[in-house]
Amino acid sequence: MDRQPGVSVRVKLTLSYAGFLMVAGALLMGAVWVFLLRYVPDRAKLYNPDDRPNGGPFPIRSALLEAFVPKAAAVLAFLLVFGLVGGWFLAGRMLAPLTRVTDAARRATSGSLAHRVRLPGRNDEFRELADAFDAMLVRLEAHVAEQRRFAANASHELRTPLAISKALLDVARTDPDHDTGELIDRLHTVNTRAIDLTEALLVISRVEQRSFTRERVDLSLVAEDATETLLPLAEKHGVTVETEGDIAPAVGSPVLLLQLATNLVHNAIVHNLPAGGTVWVRTAVRPGTVTLTVENTGEPVAPELASTLTEPFQRGTERIHTDHAGVGLGLAIVQTIAHAHDGALTLTPRPAGGLRVTVELPATAAQADG
Structure with missing residues (x-):
């Protein structure tokens, strides 16, 4: 099936990891800011002899906000970069088993059925997939070998009665005085065997398709x-x-x-x-x-x-x-x-x-x- 090019799964996973990390960081910063607002008053009387000789209320929240926002933005920018880089390597590591299965599938498509994934490690979803794929290749390879052997044997078996028929006809052509009745009987026997063999092959072919009603x-x-x-x-x-x-x-x-x-x-x-x-x-x-x-x-x-x-x-x-x-x-x-x-x-x-x-x-x- 022809498909339009799209974004790779690794890129999608990388963006997902980075996006999740950004959301988690933003929520964390928001939680810190809310926590600070609960315990920091809006204004307080702090006396600074240089700036406020007469003394006056100092806007603590505004000053805290001016100091917090740049630091929070820097942290989120770091999380974005960290999420993209780390997510890229993490996604590659997670998808490595799938890449091996894909390579084995491409080899099987090209006709190489002897290759196996043989994914090492403990059991998980990817290894279950690899083991199932290997089992499928084993059965497919055996089935193909059986079909090739069957086709070769069928060709040999069908060639035998045809060769006998040809030989009998050659005898009849070169020897017009040969007993015609005997020749017809032998041809009838040979053709009957060929018909029986052909019908048996058709039965096997139909049965293997499992198209019958149960x-x-x-x-x-x-x-x-x-x-x-x-x-x-x-x-x-x-x-x-x-x-x-x-x-x-x-x-x-x-x-x-x-x-x-x-x-x-x-x-x-x-x-x-x-x-x-x-x-x-x-x-x-x-x-x-x-x-x-x-x-x-x-x-x-x-x-x-x-x-x-x-x-x-x-x-x-x-x-x-x-x-x-x-x-x-x-x-x-x-x-x-x-x-x-x-x-x-x-x-x-x-x-x-x-x-x-x-x-x-x-x-x-x-x-x-x-």
């Missing part, structure tokens, strides 16, 4: 809907799905929370044992929060691998070679939706194999009060 949602009903939708897939893989739990009222987008539950149940089904696997879907109510937990059997998952599964395009090595590897954004979408609802996502490897995924969301006001 309303009361029962997570237990959401879990049941997701489970019923995926029952054919579970039967195809020979996986048993068990759903149980309490009514879990939360506030959020029914569509997005259904997407969250569907992604979790889908992952639990397709990344399970080859046969005889089980998926448990549970909802629970805790003080101030509600939880949705999806747990499945499967191969053991290393803790260091589990901590990376929510990152975009991260997949376990055992998942890449399956027919349901997906686009690598299932749990990333879940985490984005959970964070957009002020919730948290926790992934815990099961000792017997498989994974336990828990989504914790704030409960409704009535539930939290109860």
